[in-house]
Amino acid sequence: MVVSACWLIWAVVGLTQQYLVGEASVLLAELQAAGTDPVATREIACLRREAEMGPxxxxxxxARRALELTDELCRDSLRRGDVLTFVRQCACGAELREFCLCAQLADV
Structure with missing residues (x-):
């Protein structure tokens, strides 16, 4: 019985970790698509790869770096007066922040 319980705990932890990785990947893909600065979007792509392939x-x-990049993207959109892009980036940032809080990934 102990072996079965240990396996179940390991399976749940593994699934939870895979969920976190998958959710982070989706949120980073949305942020990348909302980006307008090529340097920032490349960095977001690198962060996405790190989330998917790293530990x-x-x-x-x-997640913390992605939130910093979100702030940079939003500020850039405001400077350019691009309201629609700003709103989209804010939405991505809000989802990312909520994910970080719920998953206890970052103190934001």
Whole structure:
């Protein structure tokens, strides 16, 4: 019985980690699509690869950097007066922030 319980715990933890990785990937893809600065969007693509292929323990660092990039993208959109892009980036940032809070990935 102990072996079955241990396997079940391992399976749940593994699935939860895969969920976190998948959700982070989707949110980073949305942020990347909302980006207008080529340098920032390349960095977001790198963060997405790191989230997908790196250790789960790095998700917090990836998420914090993605939130910083979101702020940079939003400020750039405001400077350019691009309201629609700003709204889209804000929505991406809000989803990413909520994910970070719920997954306890970053203190935001």
């Amino acid at each position: 789960v323990s790095r998700l917090g660092c990836v």
